[in-house]
Amino acid sequence: MFILPFVDAMLGAVYVLAIVGLMFVRAMLGAVDVARGLLRYRRSARVDWAARLTDLERAMDGRPSLAHPRGGFRAADHAALVAQVSADPRSIMRPSTLLHAVVVAAYNEPYPVIADTIRTLLHTSTKPEQLLVFFAHEERGGPAMAETARRLEAEYGHRFGAFVLVEHPAGLPDEIAGKGANITFAGHRLAEWVRDQAIDPRRVIVTSPLGGVGVNLAVQDGIAVSRMLAEPLRSGSVRPSELRRLQLRRLPTTRAVEFLQSGIHRMVEPAVHGHRPIRPPAPVEWLLTTFPALTRIPARILGIGITAEHAPDFARDSGFPQAASTVSTSASAKTDP
Numbered sequence: 255m256f257i258l259p260f261v262d263a264m265l266g267a268v269y270v271l272a273i274v275g276l277m278f279v280r281a282m283l284g285a286v287d288v289a290r291g292l293l294r295y296r297r298s299a300r301v302d303w304a305a306r307l308t309d310l311e312r313a314m315d316g317r318p319s320l321a322h323p324r325g326g327f328r329a330a331d332h333a334a335l336v337a338q339v340s341a342d343p344r345s346i347m348r349p350s351t352l353l354h355a356v357v358v359a360a361y362n363e364p365y366p367v368i369a370d371t372i373r374t375l376l377h378t379s380t381k382p383e384q385l386l387v388f389f390a391h392e393e394r395g396g397p398a399m400a401e402t403a404r405r406l407e408a409e410y411g412h413r414f415g416a417f418v419l420v421e422h423p424a425g426l427p428d429e430i431a432g433k434g435a436n437i438t439f440a441g442h443r444l445a446e447w448v449r450d451q452a453i454d455p456r457r458v459i460v461t462s463p464l465g466g467v468g469v470n471l472a473v474q475d476g477i478a479v480s481r482m483l484a485e486p487l488r489s490g491s492v493r494p495s496e497l498r499r500l501q502l503r504r505l506p507t508t509r510a511v512e513f514l515q516s517g518i519h520r521m522v523e524p525a526v527h528g529h530r531p532i533r534p535p536a537p538v539e540w541l542l543t544t545f546p547a548l549t550r551i552p553a554r555i556l557g558i559g560i561t562a563e564h565a566p567d568f569a570r571d572s573g574f575p576q577a578a579s580t581v582s583t584s585a586s587a588k589t590d591p
Contacts, residue, residue: 276537284513291516297327304379306332307349313339314348347457353415355386357440357462359433362395365402372410386416386458388447390440393424394431418447437462470557471511477563478504484566507559514552 309319313336338345356375360368376382387410391403403419411417420443422436429435441462448455482500486492517534533539542549 280537284517285509287516288509288513291512294327301327309336310339310346310349314343316340350384351457353384353386353453353458354380355388355444355458355460357388357390357437357444357460359390359436359440359462360395360399360402361392361433361436362399363402365405368402368406369409372406376410376413382413383415385414386418386444386447387414388418388420388440388444390420390422390436392422392436416447418443470559471508474507474559474563475504477565481563481566484568503561507555507561510555510560514555 305320309332312319319336335346358368358371372387375385375387378385389403389406391399400421403421407417407419420440422439424431426435426439441460444458444460445455448458478500482503483492483496486496534542
């Protein structure tokens, strides 16, 4: 590429334009994929999935479906599946017999943060007795993390179908320490546990974070909110224009992360089904191999975002004043008999 302009300036220009055009086309295709994915997500979020599972259960028992909206996301596929189950109840597994394994990874997070995550699982549409929680914590987290794991097991373990502690050893050979290695180790332990319990693996649905970017986005969003809305919130008046400004600032990073995650899904899915190893698309792989500095771009987007968020000045020290309502409440409390 660097020699071509000296050989023929026109060929060099064509080559550069071709690369720019290729990247533009891929960016446009990615934008279309993100828009389609968002639309599908919004449509699927409006579906009462628990009601659809009940339909399948009733079809297996030869009973009619319950009355609920029949339209919406993939309604025709659901109707066809209900008809299939009515004709052959053994064609699928009974939904109420399925188990949902959730891998929760932690390194050195404090107990209250992790406990909130565990409590959230108790309030999902899946019955707690059908949930298998595998708490994957790092040995590198030290005694404090081990104590957090034991405390979680004592407080919440009896409320789920299973609550298994998996400590990821430090310094395993041929392994890069990190969240991915921790989750992989927990996945192997989950497979062993299923075999030991004589559970049909086909009955187990597994959920684990892909890319692990949810916390990054949440922290970035929180910093942006604290910087942009702190004063309006203290005054008790937040205008729609201020919310729109916040949304417009955070939207590019959210869309970029969704695009990267969709790419990760496309790379991982064939490997899961044993078709081929995990590799990026050929043009992307060529670009990253030819220009290694480009690998910093997705890392920056996932870790920092397109628009880097910085904590406001008041959060850098202890000088943030209390809201007026808090002060008045404290004062009145002191005067109460």
